[in-house]
Amino acid sequence: PPIGGQFYSTIYTLVTSTELAHELALAPPSVLGMLKRLEEQGLVSYTKQTGVVLTGHGRLCADRLRRRHRLAERLLTDLLGMPWERAHDIACRFEHVIDDEVEKYLLTALNHPDTCPHGNPINSTDNKAGKSWQPLTALSPGQIGRLSRIIDESGDTLNYLRQIKLLPGVEIRVHEIAPSGGPLTVEVEGERFALSRAMADQLLVEPGENTGKRPESSHL
Structure with a gap:
């Protein structure tokens, strides 16, 4: 089953357990079990009435994971020549083994890209672009x-x-x-x-x- 990191990324845009179950192709009980564990770790807040919300700590973890995911996509497409439709799925595995040191070297090797191959910003806090999209x-x-x-x-x-x-x-x-x-x-x-x-x-x-x-x- 997906580990917590994939939940982080999905929770950015989906806020109910039913939506999460559909997006991640899991049974609702499995999703609820994962949400309970993430809540115990202080990463999410969840109620049936309001849905799922990342805590401050959870959002920091999600930002870091998404940034590393998008750097991994750049590595796979720009340096390894992988087709971009495959890069996303492979990067879901790569993102979890990228630590601070590897991230630093990746940024240098990739010449500090602004976006992933699909146009999504590497830095989730960068609001300079996209205002008119x-x-x-x-x-x-x-x-x-x-x-x-x-x-x-x-x-x-x-x-x-x-x-x-x-x-x-x-x-x-x-x-x-x-x-x-x-x-x-x-x-x-x-x-x-x-x-x-x-x-x-x-x-x-x-x-x-x-x-x-x-x-x-x-x-x-």
Whole structure:
């Protein structure tokens, strides 16, 4: 089963035991047992009414673990050439063997990167970037954005984004948004692709100009 560190990272965004169980693919009793142990260690506060909240100490531990996880992802992709859709899962194991000394050497070897390969900040307390980022779903048809961050780092999502060449820093244009929660049709490097609404919600972009809808013939 996942060790406490994976709970830390998930608790950042999920606050009920049911959500944690779904995200971590565990039975609810297993999640409740882990939460009880973490609470005894002073890392989380949990009630059925308010859900799960990291304590001050728990947040410090989570920040450190996430930072090391993202450095491990950089090591795997930048120095070892691992595909980025595999790096996240492997880094989940690496992060637990990185101590203060190794972290220092990693930062130097990687030239102090600002983000992981998926655009998530190495330093969780760095608020300089991201103030103007919006989910891709917030853009209008015809509007352009530059992909800044991929929140969902699951292998399937990253594999698809790599296939359509939608990586951090790449410009993306919303061509069409289907009604009733349907998919978005987007344009990346002159080609159109479909993105589910759920996936598009996990992509943060720096919004740009709205070019309006172009004639169909301009894409042929």
